[in-house]
Amino acid sequence: MKQLIAGLTMLAAVLFSAVLWAHVPVSRCAVQADNWIECQTRYDDNSIAADILMGLYSYDNTLMLSGRSDVKGVFRFELPYEPFYLLMDAGSGHVFEVDWQDIDGLDRQRFAAESAY
């Protein structure tokens, strides 16, 4: 009986493992009153993507800041002075990019002059 319970538990652990299902990571950011950017990190099934590597890059691919999303699936950073993109890296091939133009509440003309490649 114990073996059966252990087997079923293992099976359930495998079937419901987030890694196995490999949901798509997504993130959405918004400007806060203090000129900081707050990003929500989720998987596409709306589960919280906690402790995910987040990298803030300038358009010349220089790393400006890196960190991890917290247990509530939140990552905050101060609004940079140049065009940037945020890379949410949930593992190889599971990457989502947030361009500064995707940030809610941010003027789309803010870095327009510098945004050209």
Add this chain to the structure above:
Amino acid sequence: MTQLYVAVLSLAGFVCLMLAMPKHFIFVTQSTLGSRQKHVLRTTGWMALLLALLIAIQHWAFDEGLVVWLGWLSVVGVALVFCLPYWPWQARAAKRPARRKARSEETEETGNLPGPSRQRWQQVAIAGCMLLVLGVVGWNYLQTPLKPLLREDAYKGRIGPWDYTLAEINTAAPEVEALQLGVKEFLIRFCDSCNEEIRIAYLKVREPRTLRSSGVSFSGNRERYVELAIPPRATLEDGLWLTVVSKQGEVFQQRLEIEQVSPAMADFMREQS
């Protein structure tokens, strides 16, 4: 038209295999079966069935083609079994007066209805059930959507030295999921000879800035699958970018027109932006 080819070849194959059996050969032709005829009929029958299978696989790929072939085998097999007794040129069966007499005597004694009318009713019921089953199977077949990569709207392209077919899994608008972002599912299949040369493929809206930010990778072996999240302010000008990495480490990137790959996703992005 391919359905017709598969059906006719399956029927021809079964007829040949049936005639390769002495009992059925005599029933149909009223002559005896020679050993050479038997060999030729058997070979022809199996070749016809094999040809039907190859045509089905060539048209619908292995998995769906196999199912279509088995479906037609079942239909023509059952049809042959039930039609054979009505073969018009069969030898007349010898009369059996003694048994008829016995049956008529039994009818007189018990007052039951004669046998043939009850048999006819049973035949009609069986035929009705079979037609019902065939109708249900046929209706389900017609309702089954064509595989995405076999649809006419599937995008065919070439990246580096490899040909590929890319298709959205369904033609509906992207599903709005977590954080109000649209998600669209795609399948890609590289040519059979080049599939082994490809290590990984990625799909992304907007041009990747580095290989690491090439987007979400396709998973799977032959038919590779990906769920693509659409950035909220992306425009059609940003394009859909396919990145393919070979096993030797070569990287190929290509911009695809979103409108060509997925009109529904293009409409969604127009509304969104």
